[in-house]
Amino acid sequence: MSLANSIYSTLFRKNYTMLATVFAAGFAWEIGFNSTMDKIWDSNNRGRQWKDIRNKYVEGGEDEE
């Protein structure tokens, strides 16, 4: 239980470390959530988005805006 104890005392014991931990976790979670949802969206709409059909209409011009 020394691992649990050290986690508790480093992350949760002090209010400000708890707050920092929560914000960092929220940031990381948001990134993960957004990328997961984007992947789900892309896989649901595969073949229908511009980035999927772009090479049918644009030849070579990858550097175009």
Place this chain on the structure above:
Amino acid sequence: MAPLATASRLCVRSAAVAKPAVRALSSTAVRQADAPAPGAASYTSPFKGESKANKIPDFSKYMSKGSETSNKLFSYFMVGTMGAITAAGAKSTVQEFLVNMSASADVLAMAKVEVDLNTIPEGKNVIIKWRGKPVFIRHRTQDEIDQANKVNITSLRDPQSDEDRVKRPEWLVMLGVCTHLGCVPIGEAGDYGGWFCPCHGSHYDISGRIRKGPAPLNLEIPEYDFPEDDKLIIG
């Protein structure tokens, strides 16, 4: 009268009994030596005549098996997770509202206009469309620059020197919207050799400053830049 007398006698008796009763009450908080150890199946009351309803049930089945540290860690972990998800949701909500208010992609695509200055000869006006509004570009001659600089600034309605209105004196770039009611002035017209608004007769000089008529301000200057010698980017 009789019931009252018995009642008062009862009161007196209960007052006399009160002291040991209080002691007994307080001793319940401290576990007595002959009481069973915590976590045992039953708890014997120190009082006499206790009914079954007064027995404290055994909660040891529901007690956590983990140690204090791991329980604390778990609780704070759940609280922190909740807080993290809530913070991410709140941030996302605020961000979506702010993104909603900013310019959309089709507006941003129109936001910048590039002009090749080689195609504009000296002494000519060019009108281009920028963000849905006309923009006047005039390639001024040296005579016109001198004329714009000669004007006494303090006599103007909206005092502005010609240097404040141009980045390069030969190129005058301004929004072609009359500051009075938003008509588009006509170039190379009016009493001052600049622009003339046909709607209500405002005269602008060769620097786009209001000289005569109802308009209150000079013609507006948009953001622009010369990235190369013969290229102009508006926006």
